[in-house]
Amino acid sequence: MQRLVLFLFILVCGSCDFFVSTQEKTEKEVRKALGEINWNEVDTYPMFDACDEYAPKSEQRTCFKNQLLERFADTLASLNLTAEKALNDTLWIDFIVDEDGFIIINEIKDNASIKDAFPGLEKDIAKRLNDITTVAPARKRSIPVSIKVRLPIIINTTE
Known part of the structure; x- marks a missing residue:
């Protein structure tokens, strides 16, 4: 036993x-x-003051995107760009919204036609976009995180 x-x-x-x-x-x-944990997604997107932090995630993303596009459009409009010839091209802006809510431009990808039509455009855009007010950062598990964003800007001019 x-x-x-x-x-x-x-x-x-x-x-x-x-x-x-x-x-x-x-x-x-x-x-x-x-x-x-899905590390490729955030729990909440970065938010401008006009966005509702309690809205569903899809609405937060839409609000962030719309507010960002509005600010980019205002920035580009303030540059008073004029073209001598017709142009239809895309400018890609890669940036980060860091964990403190600052917008940091990584790279502005354009091609020769945009550079020829608007010399110095990259520097002007970078300077103006760095002046955009900070946003509430994206969050993952209630911790502020950085998020990469790629924004296409379509430049379409007529003669």
Whole structure:
């Protein structure tokens, strides 16, 4: 009978996590939780003052995009650009809204036709866009995070 009890005791202790340290258990749980997080999406998008922070995520994204486009349009309009020939092209602006809500331009991708028609446009846009007011940063699990944004600006002029 004693052998049976001893055998059952060893079997129970050996088959569970009884001897695993709490640190190992915690690390295992953290790895599991991190594996379940979708790191390619944020919980809330960056928000301007006009956006509702309690709106559904899709509405937050739409509001952010619309407010951003409105500010970019105002910035471009303030440059008073004029073209000597017809132009229909796209200017790509890659930027980051950092965890403090500042807009930082990474790159402005244009081509030769835009550079020829509007020399110095990149510098003017970068200067003006850096002056845009800060926004509430994007959040992931209630922590402010940076978010990359690529914005196409279609330049369409007529002679």
